[in-house]
Amino acid sequence: xxxxxxxxxxxxxxxxxxxxxxxxxxxxxxxxxxxxxxxxxxxxxxxxxxxxxxxxxxxxxxxxxxxxxxxxxxxxxxxxxxxxxxxxxxxxxxxxxxxxxxxxxxxxxxxxxxxxxxxxxxxxxxxxxxxxxxxxxxxxxxxxxxxxxxxxxxxxxxxxxxxxxxxxxxxxxx
DNA sequence: CGGCTTTGACCAGCGC
DNA sequence: GCGCTGGTCAAAGCCG
Numbered sequence: 001x002x003x004x005x006x007x008x009x010x011x012x013x014x015x016x017x018x019x020x021x022x023x024x025x026x027x028x029x030x031x032x033x034x035x036x037x038x039x040x041x042x043x044x045x046x047x048x049x050x051x052x053x054x055x056x057x058x059x060x061x062x063x064x065x066x067x068x069x070x071x072x073x074x075x076x077x078x079x080x081x082x083x084x085x086x087x088x089x090x091x092x093x094x095x096x097x098x099x100x101x102x103x104x105x106x107x108x109x110x111x112x113x114x115x116x117x118x119x120x121x122x123x124x125x126x127x128x129x130x131x132x133x134x135x136x137x138x139x140x141x142x143x144x145x146x147x148x149x150x151x152x153x154x155x156x157x158x159x160x161x162x163x164x165x166x167x168x169x170x171x172x173x174x
Numbered sequence: 175c176g177g178c179t180t181t182g183a184c185c186a187g188c189g190c
Numbered sequence: 191g192c193g194c195t196g197g198t199c200a201a202a203g204c205c206g
Contacts, residue, residue, distance in 0.1 A: 121178075124181075
Protein backbone atom coordinates (compact mmCIF):
# COMPACT_ATOMS: atom_id res chain seq x y z
CA UNK A 1 0.00 0.00 0.00
CA UNK A 2 1.45 3.35 -0.97
CA UNK A 3 1.37 6.71 0.78
CA UNK A 4 -1.44 8.00 -1.37
CA UNK A 5 -3.61 5.10 -0.41
CA UNK A 6 -2.94 5.69 3.26
CA UNK A 7 -3.71 9.37 2.88
CA UNK A 8 -6.92 8.58 1.11
CA UNK A 9 -7.90 6.14 3.80
CA UNK A 10 -7.21 8.62 6.55
CA UNK A 11 -9.13 11.28 4.70
CA UNK A 12 -11.96 8.88 4.08
CA UNK A 13 -12.22 8.05 7.74
CA UNK A 14 -12.38 11.72 8.53
CA UNK A 15 -15.26 12.07 6.15
CA UNK A 16 -18.53 12.33 8.01
CA UNK A 17 -20.53 11.29 5.00
CA UNK A 18 -20.45 7.66 6.01
CA UNK A 19 -23.48 6.87 8.08
CA UNK A 20 -24.02 5.05 11.32
CA UNK A 21 -20.94 2.90 11.70
CA UNK A 22 -17.20 3.02 11.63
CA UNK A 23 -14.97 0.31 10.36
CA UNK A 24 -12.63 -0.76 13.10
CA UNK A 25 -10.77 -3.77 11.81
CA UNK A 26 -10.59 -5.90 8.73
CA UNK A 27 -8.59 -9.06 8.67
CA UNK A 28 -8.09 -10.70 5.31
CA UNK A 29 -5.84 -13.69 5.37
CA UNK A 30 -4.01 -14.61 2.20
CA UNK A 31 -5.68 -17.96 2.20
CA UNK A 32 -9.11 -16.52 2.73
CA UNK A 33 -8.69 -13.66 0.29
CA UNK A 34 -11.37 -13.63 -2.31
CA UNK A 35 -12.12 -10.91 -4.82
CA UNK A 36 -15.85 -11.22 -4.47
CA UNK A 37 -15.68 -10.90 -0.74
CA UNK A 38 -13.37 -7.95 -0.99
CA UNK A 39 -15.81 -6.26 -3.32
CA UNK A 40 -18.67 -7.10 -0.99
CA UNK A 41 -16.90 -5.46 1.90
CA UNK A 42 -15.85 -2.58 -0.30
CA UNK A 43 -19.45 -2.06 -1.29
CA UNK A 44 -20.45 -2.08 2.32
CA UNK A 45 -17.96 0.62 3.12
CA UNK A 46 -18.40 2.45 -0.12
CA UNK A 47 -18.27 5.83 1.53
CA UNK A 48 -14.64 5.48 2.45
CA UNK A 49 -13.31 2.26 0.98
CA UNK A 50 -9.98 0.64 1.53
CA UNK A 51 -7.25 -1.03 -0.41
CA UNK A 52 -5.54 -4.33 -0.29
CA UNK A 53 -2.43 -5.06 -2.24
CA UNK A 54 -0.36 -8.05 -1.35
CA UNK A 55 -1.05 -7.13 2.25
CA UNK A 56 -2.46 -10.02 4.15
CA UNK A 57 -4.54 -7.65 6.17
CA UNK A 58 -5.27 -4.04 6.83
CA UNK A 59 -6.21 -2.69 10.20
CA UNK A 60 -8.01 0.57 10.69
CA UNK A 61 -8.94 2.58 13.68
CA UNK A 62 -12.44 3.83 13.12
CA UNK A 63 -12.48 5.85 16.30
CA UNK A 64 -9.31 7.76 15.56
CA UNK A 65 -10.03 8.02 11.88
CA UNK A 66 -6.56 6.94 10.96
CA UNK A 67 -4.75 3.98 9.58
CA UNK A 68 -3.05 2.41 12.58
CA UNK A 69 -1.20 -0.40 10.91
CA UNK A 70 0.09 0.42 7.46
CA UNK A 71 2.13 -2.75 7.12
CA UNK A 72 0.68 -6.19 6.54
CA UNK A 73 0.01 -7.18 10.14
CA UNK A 74 -1.13 -10.77 9.79
CA UNK A 75 2.24 -12.25 10.58
CA UNK A 76 2.52 -14.93 13.19
CA UNK A 77 4.22 -12.43 15.49
CA UNK A 78 1.50 -9.87 15.05
CA UNK A 79 -1.25 -12.43 15.58
CA UNK A 80 0.47 -13.86 18.66
CA UNK A 81 0.80 -10.38 20.12
CA UNK A 82 -2.74 -9.43 19.31
CA UNK A 83 -4.89 -12.46 20.02
CA UNK A 84 -4.95 -14.95 22.91
CA UNK A 85 -3.51 -18.39 22.20
CA UNK A 86 -6.95 -19.95 22.33
CA UNK A 87 -8.14 -17.61 19.62
CA UNK A 88 -5.08 -18.36 17.49
CA UNK A 89 -5.72 -22.08 17.77
CA UNK A 90 -9.31 -21.53 16.80
CA UNK A 91 -8.23 -19.44 13.82
CA UNK A 92 -5.85 -22.19 12.71
CA UNK A 93 -8.61 -24.74 12.91
CA UNK A 94 -10.99 -22.49 11.04
CA UNK A 95 -8.42 -21.88 8.33
CA UNK A 96 -8.17 -25.61 7.75
CA UNK A 97 -11.88 -25.92 7.35
CA UNK A 98 -12.81 -22.73 5.53
CA UNK A 99 -10.43 -20.74 3.43
CA UNK A 100 -12.63 -18.06 1.94
CA UNK A 101 -13.59 -16.13 5.01
CA UNK A 102 -13.44 -12.47 5.89
CA UNK A 103 -14.01 -11.13 9.37
CA UNK A 104 -14.22 -7.51 10.34
CA UNK A 105 -15.40 -5.38 13.18
CA UNK A 106 -17.43 -2.21 12.95
CA UNK A 107 -18.68 0.27 15.49
CA UNK A 108 -22.38 0.36 14.77
CA UNK A 109 -25.78 0.76 16.35
CA UNK A 110 -27.29 -1.69 13.93
CA UNK A 111 -26.11 -5.27 13.53
CA UNK A 112 -27.10 -6.01 9.96
CA UNK A 113 -25.22 -3.51 7.84
CA UNK A 114 -26.32 -2.81 4.29
CA UNK A 115 -23.67 -4.40 2.09
CA UNK A 116 -25.71 -4.45 -1.07
CA UNK A 117 -26.86 -8.01 -0.71
CA UNK A 118 -30.06 -9.47 0.67
CA UNK A 119 -29.73 -11.83 3.62
CA UNK A 120 -32.04 -14.39 5.18
CA UNK A 121 -31.57 -15.21 8.83
CA UNK A 122 -31.47 -18.94 9.46
CA UNK A 123 -30.20 -19.31 12.98
CA UNK A 124 -29.36 -17.69 16.26
CA UNK A 125 -27.15 -19.18 18.90
CA UNK A 126 -25.72 -18.24 22.24
CA UNK A 127 -22.01 -18.90 22.10
CA UNK A 128 -19.58 -19.60 24.86
CA UNK A 129 -17.56 -16.69 26.28
CA UNK A 130 -19.97 -14.13 24.92
CA UNK A 131 -23.05 -12.61 26.52
CA UNK A 132 -24.43 -11.81 23.09
CA UNK A 133 -26.09 -14.22 20.67
CA UNK A 134 -24.54 -14.99 17.30
CA UNK A 135 -26.84 -14.61 14.31
CA UNK A 136 -26.48 -16.65 11.14
CA UNK A 137 -27.44 -15.36 7.70
CA UNK A 138 -27.44 -16.78 4.19
CA UNK A 139 -27.52 -14.80 0.98
CA UNK A 140 -31.17 -15.01 0.02
CA UNK A 141 -30.50 -15.38 -3.70
CA UNK A 142 -31.20 -18.95 -4.76
CA UNK A 143 -28.04 -20.94 -5.23
CA UNK A 144 -25.69 -18.37 -3.74
CA UNK A 145 -23.55 -20.14 -1.12
CA UNK A 146 -22.44 -17.08 0.87
CA UNK A 147 -23.12 -16.99 4.58
CA UNK A 148 -22.34 -14.48 7.25
CA UNK A 149 -22.29 -14.50 11.02
CA UNK A 150 -22.97 -11.44 13.08
CA UNK A 151 -22.39 -10.96 16.76
CA UNK A 152 -21.75 -8.08 19.10
CA UNK A 153 -18.34 -7.82 20.65
CA UNK A 154 -18.51 -9.25 24.15
CA UNK A 155 -15.96 -6.74 25.43
CA UNK A 156 -17.48 -3.70 23.78
CA UNK A 157 -21.09 -4.12 22.62
CA UNK A 158 -20.82 -0.98 20.52
CA UNK A 159 -18.82 -3.10 18.06
CA UNK A 160 -20.35 -5.61 15.69
CA UNK A 161 -18.25 -8.53 14.46
CA UNK A 162 -19.25 -9.72 11.00
CA UNK A 163 -17.80 -12.80 9.34
CA UNK A 164 -18.40 -13.51 5.66
CA UNK A 165 -17.89 -17.02 4.31
CA UNK A 166 -17.86 -18.04 0.67
CA UNK A 167 -18.16 -15.92 -2.44
CA UNK A 168 -21.19 -14.54 -4.22
CA UNK A 169 -21.95 -16.06 -7.62
CA UNK A 170 -23.84 -12.93 -8.64
CA UNK A 171 -23.51 -9.17 -8.41
CA UNK A 172 -24.84 -6.82 -5.77
CA UNK A 173 -28.59 -6.65 -5.40
CA UNK A 174 -28.94 -2.94 -4.77
C1' DC B 175 -49.95 -15.41 0.39
C1' DG B 176 -45.12 -15.22 0.11
C1' DG B 177 -41.11 -14.16 2.41
C1' DC B 178 -39.13 -13.50 6.58
C1' DT B 179 -37.84 -14.36 11.66
C1' DT B 180 -37.91 -17.18 15.65
C1' DT B 181 -36.59 -21.04 18.14
C1' DG B 182 -36.10 -25.75 19.63
C1' DA B 183 -34.19 -29.87 17.75
C1' DC B 184 -30.78 -32.14 15.43
C1' DC B 185 -26.11 -33.13 13.72
C1' DA B 186 -21.06 -33.12 13.32
C1' DG B 187 -16.57 -32.20 15.13
C1' DC B 188 -13.55 -32.18 18.83
C1' DG B 189 -11.49 -32.88 23.39
C1' DC B 190 -11.26 -35.70 27.32
C1' DG C 191 -17.75 -43.45 24.02
C1' DC C 192 -19.57 -39.34 25.96
C1' DG C 193 -20.48 -34.62 26.59
C1' DC C 194 -19.86 -30.01 24.98
C1' DT C 195 -20.10 -26.62 21.47
C1' DG C 196 -21.01 -24.45 17.11
C1' DG C 197 -23.62 -24.66 12.96
C1' DT C 198 -27.84 -25.88 10.44
C1' DC C 199 -32.58 -27.35 9.75
C1' DA C 200 -37.36 -26.84 9.67
C1' DA C 201 -41.89 -25.98 11.62
C1' DA C 202 -44.60 -22.36 13.28
C1' DG C 203 -45.83 -17.81 13.53
C1' DC C 204 -45.54 -12.97 12.04
C1' DC C 205 -45.90 -9.21 8.84
C1' DG C 206 -46.51 -6.41 4.76
